[in-house]
Amino acid sequence: MSGGVTGGAAVPVAVAAAVAEAHRREWARVLAAAVRVTRDLDLAEECVQDSYTAALTAWTATGIPTRPGAWLTTAATRRGLDLQRRAATARRALPMLLPEQVEPVPGQRDGEEFPDDRLRLVFTCCHPALAPDTRVALTLRLVCGLSTAEVARAFLVAEPTMAARITRGKKKIAAAGIPYRVPSAAELPERVGAVLTVVHLLFTTGHAAPAGDDLVRRDLVERALDLARVLRELLPGDPGVAGLLALVLLTDARRETRTGDDGRLLLLSEQDRSRWDRSAVTEGVALVREALRHRPPGRFALMAAIAAVHAESPSWADTDWREVVGLYDLLVRVWPSPVVALNRAVAVGFADGPEAGLAALEPLAAEPRLAGYGYLAAARADLLRRLGRTREARDAYTEALLLTGNSVEREFLTGRLADLGG
Numbered sequence: 001m002s003g004g005v006t007g008g009a010a011v012p013v014a015v016a017a018a019v020a021e022a023h024r025r026e027w028a029r030v031l032a033a034a035v036r037v038t039r040d041l042d043l044a045e046e047c048v049q050d051s052y053t054a055a056l057t058a059w060t061a062t063g064i065p066t067r068p069g070a071w072l073t074t075a076a077t078r079r080g081l082d083l084q085r086r087a088a089t090a091r092r093a094l095p096m097l098l099p100e101q102v103e104p105v106p107g108q109r110d111g112e113e114f115p116d117d118r119l120r121l122v123f124t125c126c127h128p129a130l131a132p133d134t135r136v137a138l139t140l141r142l143v144c145g146l147s148t149a150e151v152a153r154a155f156l157v158a159e160p161t162m163a164a165r166i167t168r169g170k171k172k173i174a175a176a177g178i179p180y181r182v183p184s185a186a187e188l189p190e191r192v193g194a195v196l197t198v199v200h201l202l203f204t205t206g207h208a209a210p211a212g213d214d215l216v217r218r219d220l221v222e223r224a225l226d227l228a229r230v231l232r233e234l235l236p237g238d239p240g241v242a243g244l245l246a247l248v249l250l251t252d253a254r255r256e257t258r259t260g261d262d263g264r265l266l267l268l269s270e271q272d273r274s275r276w277d278r279s280a281v282t283e284g285v286a287l288v289r290e291a292l293r294h295r296p297p298g299r300f301a302l303m304a305a306i307a308a309v310h311a312e313s314p315s316w317a318d319t320d321w322r323e324v325v326g327l328y329d330l331l332v333r334v335w336p337s338p339v340v341a342l343n344r345a346v347a348v349g350f351a352d353g354p355e356a357g358l359a360a361l362e363p364l365a366a367e368p369r370l371a372g373y374g375y376l377a378a379a380r381a382d383l384l385r386r387l388g389r390t391r392e393a394r395d396a397y398t399e400a401l402l403l404t405g406n407s408v409e410r411e412f413l414t415g416r417l418a419d420l421g422g
Contacts, residue, residue, distance in 0.1 A: 010108075010412070011060055013272045014064065015064060015396040019052060019068075022069060023052060025069070026069035027193050028144060029073065029118060029215075030076050031044055031048050031076075031121065031142060032143070032290055033075055033077055034076040034079075034080050035120075035180055036077075037081060038080040039086075039180060042169045043080065043140065045142070047076045047077070047079040047080045048076045050076070051072045051073075051075035052074055055071065055075070072152060076337075096402050100101070102221075118143055119195075121139075121142050121143050122198060122227070123181070123183055123210070124178055124180050125139040125143065125169070125173070125198075126191055126198065128190070128191070129172065129178060132171040132194060133155065134172070135194040136194060136197050136198050137151050137165050137419035138173075139408050140201060140202060140205075146202075150210060150211070151166070153205075153210040154205050154206065156370065156372065172245045177394070178286075184252050192231070192240065196241065196300060198211075198223075199227045199244060199248075199263030201246060201248070202227070202253075203225070203247075205220055206222075206223070208406070211405035211408065212405075212406060213258055214408065215258060215265060215408040216258065221248075225408060226249050229245065230246050232245050239291045239297075239298060240298050240301070242290050242291040243287070243302075243303070243304045246300075246307075246308070247284075247303075249280045249283055250280070250285070252277075253278075254271060254276055255276040256275055257271040257273075257275050259408065263408065263411075264411065265408050265409060265411070265412040266411065268310065273314070278332070281312070283342055284307070285308050285312065288301065288304045296334070297334070299334045302330055302331040306324055306327045306331070309327070310324075319350070321350045322351055323342065324350075325347045325351045328340065328347055331344075332344060338370050339370075341364055341367075342364055342370065342376055343360040345357055345360035345364065349382075355387060356389070357383045361376075361380055373403065374400050375400075377400035378396075378404075379398040381400055385420065390420050394420050397420070398417065401413050402416070
């Protein structure tokens with residue numbers, strides 16, 4: 001039994017699986033190393049793709065290496081060096097092959113490597129010369145290895161629109177000569193906001209995978225957590241960093257209880273809170289308190305505070321929904337996002353009843369950025385179900401099903417639809 005075909009030869013299932021796993025876990029590190037050598041995003045991507053293709057053949061012949069990421073990094077960087085040598089003389093190529101001097105950052109000792117080479121690439125993609133949305137999209141695509149379709153879902157835009165945005169961003173980096181380095185200490189504060197947004201979108205994409213058979217993409221969640229911790233080391237006094245790390249910890253603390261033993265999606269009200277990761281909750285709550293001491297509180301601190309209300313509530317029945325709505329009221333002023341307004345409406349539905357929640361939800365029906373957002377239809381369906389408006393609830397659940405690409409969520413919605421009959 002084979003997992004694919006390359007060069008006319010069958011690829012064993014184990015090799016195909018190892019390459020796929022390496023793509024999920026090692027893409028960012030391999031690409032970052034290739035960019036360090038080539039200083040060219042398109043060329044680096046080409047080299048990395050070549051290295052993964054070569055792995056299918058090489059690993060079939062010699063076996064899967066002990067450290068797949070190291071093998072891929074070596075293959076990609078060697079390919080980059082080879083292409084550069086073909087394009088220029090050794091004298092002209094030599095300066096490009098030397099790592100650029102990185103200015104010291106707070107807490108970093110002279111001569112110490114930056115704690116995570118992936119963040120060099122993040123800061124490159126988040127350069128002020130790029131439009132804010134382009135910074136985030138480009139980083140999710142290049143650093144995090146998300147497909148263009150997944151990035152488009154995160155931004156609630158069409159895939160062709162996102163593809164064009166990513167292409168323009170890469171061309172801008174090349175044309176403007178944006179350096180591949182960590183910003184200086186003076187530049188960091190103004191650059192970190194875009195990086196926090198990148199890590200947050202990466203986490204949300206992994207926490208609730210927009211497509212596939214798994215509710216959670218653990219690789220993306222863990223990558224986001226790693227990057228958040230590195231940022232915390234880099235900027236220990238930044239309240240936004242503290243808030244983001246708190247949000248990730250508090251939300252991910254529930255990971256193991258979000259599905260049952262049978263794979264069924266479990267709502268927050270159904271989860272066994274005794275199985276939540278209490279060490280993550282403790283760390284997250286402490287970070288929330290730290291972030292909220294800064295005035296005015298930022299969006300990540302407020303989102304983390306909402307997560308903390310759930311994490312510290314002993315049961316679903318004891319949840320302080322008034323406090324949750326109050327925090328959303330603050331958040332919607334700081335970050336007037338349609339998704340925040342949607343989440344606030346859901347909280348209102350628990351604090352004041354489904355009729356009030358539905359009223360808060362109605363204005364969002366005309367929001368163009370939520371036109372293809374399945375959670376809007378799902379939230380409306382639940383409120384209608386609780387009000388006993390069965391026919392309308394069925395229609396809303398059907399709409400949500402059409403807009404949902406995740407198998408676990410589809411099974412949940414299908415079950416809810418079946419419960420309504422008809």
